[in-house]
Amino acid sequence: MDPLFSLNPELAWRVIDGEVVILRIKTTTYYSLDPVGSFIWRSMEQKPLPRSELIDLIVAEYDVSRETAAADLDELFADLVREELLLASPPSDRSEAA
Amino acid sequence: MIVEMSREELFSKLERKAVPHMAHLHLTEKCNLECVHCYRIGLPVGGEMSTDEWIRILNEIRNEGTFQLTFSGGEPLVHRGWREIVREACRLRFRYEIFQNGTVLSEEDIEYLVSQEIQELHFSIHGVGASHDRFVKMPGAFARAFPKVKLSVDAGIKTIVKMSVMRTNFDSITELGRLCEEAGAIFAPSYHITPRFVSGNDGFLADRLTPAEIRECESRYTEWTGRPEFSSCIDEDHPEMCNMGWSRFAVGPLGDLYPCSQVPESVGNIRHTPFRHVWRNSRRLNEIRMQKGTEISTCKSCSMLSSCRYRCMGQFVQETGHYDRPAPHHCEVTAAWLGRDDIINGVFIRGAA
Numbered sequence: 533m534d535p536l537f538s539l540n541p542e543l544a545w546r547v548i549d550g551e552v553v554i555l556r557i558k559t560t561t562y563y564s565l566d567p568v569g570s571f572i573w574r575s576m577e578q579k580p581l582p583r584s585e586l587i588d589l590i591v592a593e594y595d596v597s598r599e600t601a602a603a604d605l606d607e608l609f610a611d612l613v614r615e616e617l618l619l620a621s622p623p624s625d626r627s628e629a630a
Numbered sequence: 631m632i633v634e635m636s637r638e639e640l641f642s643k644l645e646r647k648a649v650p651h652m653a654h655l656h657l658t659e660k661c662n663l664e665c666v667h668c669y670r671i672g673l674p675v676g677g678e679m680s681t682d683e684w685i686r687i688l689n690e691i692r693n694e695g696t697f698q699l700t701f702s703g704g705e706p707l708v709h710r711g712w713r714e715i716v717r718e719a720c721r722l723r724f725r726y727e728i729f730q731n732g733t734v735l736s737e738e739d740i741e742y743l744v745s746q747e748i749q750e751l752h753f754s755i756h757g758v759g760a761s762h763d764r765f766v767k768m769p770g771a772f773a774r775a776f777p778k779v780k781l782s783v784d785a786g787i788k789t790i791v792k793m794s795v796m797r798t799n800f801d802s803i804t805e806l807g808r809l810c811e812e813a814g815a816i817f818a819p820s821y822h823i824t825p826r827f828v829s830g831n832d833g834f835l836a837d838r839l840t841p842a843e844i845r846e847c848e849s850r851y852t853e854w855t856g857r858p859e860f861s862s863c864i865d866e867d868h869p870e871m872c873n874m875g876w877s878r879f880a881v882g883p884l885g886d887l888y889p890c891s892q893v894p895e896s897v898g899n900i901r902h903t904p905f906r907h908v909w910r911n912s913r914r915l916n917e918i919r920m921q922k923g924t925e926i927s928t929c930k931s932c933s934m935l936s937s938c939r940y941r942c943m944g945q946f947v948q949e950t951g952h953y954d955r956p957a958p959h960h961c962e963v964t965a966a967w968l969g970r971d972d973i974i975n976g977v978f979i980r981g982a983a
Binding site: 543544545546547548549553555557558560561562563564565566568569608611612615617 | 633636649692747749
């Protein structure tokens, strides 16, 4: 089972001209996402999503193969998790929560 | 791809797009104090916006890109719906701060603000003991307000004590600074005293600091505050003018939209018209925006221009009624910063150095 990814609730973000700008409120550090990153971020606004579902969304939105979408997503998520903008819940947490 | 940006880089980017990044919201003009220097005394206090109206506006400005809020007044905690408004600000993930005087705030309020993730709590305290009480015209005001500073610090809130320095309270700076240091609060004295929005009774301006006193403030500022210099809203990327109406704006308690909290001229009203419409279509706001980057004819030949910290159109308007006309007081202060003495009876003798 894929890990679930969710947006860090300690952040603020705004969509400006289709581009997501993120504010880490406590440190006043800002980040911006490119159009694909913004699309992925906004896809997760309502609820945490598993990696496989996000790949499906990217393939449906952009003219890319599943492999390319997966590689791009993994690269973005590595950056987002490193910066603690994104939280990953292991599958075991989900089963326990359920 | 993600890109980390400094505050300055983001502001520059947002300003180019006229994204209304920072909002100063005057929840009410009502106040329980009557501070000597208050530039808002005399503004109407009836018919102010309800809690629901403010909450609608928070949602509108969020959708236009606003990140940062300052709740102010009047005394904002006098607004009966301030807790609900703050809760909505937290829910919508604004970074917000509150400017208040400490006499209305309770210990429970501080706990509430912690729960609503307030970022900064500002106290307007202008002296110690009777000095402050005289300044705000309320006996016992200091004794009511200052203990809350420590409570706020202890609650983990970034706490700032702002002192408006005039000749009448100048002697209190050192002691207030020491008390703030003991309490763990940031001490922020300022000598930017401006005329009232509603003209008349501006006699207090005669008690603004003299250039010599300003020089002393400058020379001892780091000692008092631990910070390098007085703060400024000057945009260093565009040093000709400030960013009012481009990335910052203010809203008054009747729904009037202002390019900045320092400007008394409304450019539209968002009580019954969506913020987006006024922000994008106000002819007057666009005219004011166009002033940014223009040369100020009365300043362009001034030898102090590169050091002048008075490129704030809001202060120009308050002092002279014009967006492009500095007041002699501005020139005096700049000369004081530079240690120049070519000021005669409040008039800067241009090019005399």
